[in-house]
Amino acid sequence: MPNGSMPADPVLTPGALLLGDAFNMRHPLTGGGMTVAMSDIVVLRDLLRPIRNLNDKEALSKYLEAFYTLRKPVASTINTLADVLYKVFLASSDEAKAEMREACFDYLSLGGVWSSGAIALLSGLNPSPLSLFLHFVSVAIYAVGR
Numbered sequence: 001m002p003n004g005s006m007p008a009d010p011v012l013t014p015g016a017l018l019l020g021d022a023f024n025m026r027h028p029l030t031g032g033g034m035t036v037a038m039s040d041i042v043v044l045r046d047l048l049r050p051i052r053n054l055n056d057k058e059a060l061s062k063y064l065e066a067f068y069t070l071r072k073p074v075a076s077t078i079n080t081l082a083d084v085l086y087k088v089f090l091a092s093s094d095e096a097k098a099e100m101r102e103a104c105f106d107y108l109s110l111g112g113v114w115s116s117g118a119i120a121l122l123s124g125l126n127p128s129p130l131s132l133f134l135h136f137v138s139v140a141i142y143a144v145g146r
Helices: 032-048 057-070 072-089 095-109 112-122 129-145
Strands: none
Touching (some): 032 072, 057 072, 112 129
């Protein structure tokens, strides 16, 4: 399915805050928009907990600037994974892409740390960019070894 892209560019508008896919869109193949939205809510809840007066725009704006930084590990990991999976599974007659699709399916069917690690990345339970990189390399090595 075709998809548009919307980069994450913070817009500091008093009284408004965008979360999940409203802030930056990723391909629906992974369901990552809802995962990022839920993660955004947790980050926002923890940030706003010390604020006693939500009408204090100056104090609130300082916290919201931090929000955009604190949401990055989960959002960027899921965005990257969703984008790569979209490109790999996009219908194409390219033989290399077909081989990568098969390698991805076979890699996930190995079970154990291979599938659980990839699912932990996709679900936002492990937002580590290093783990994402290691799985990308593992899939590439697995594909070459096939």
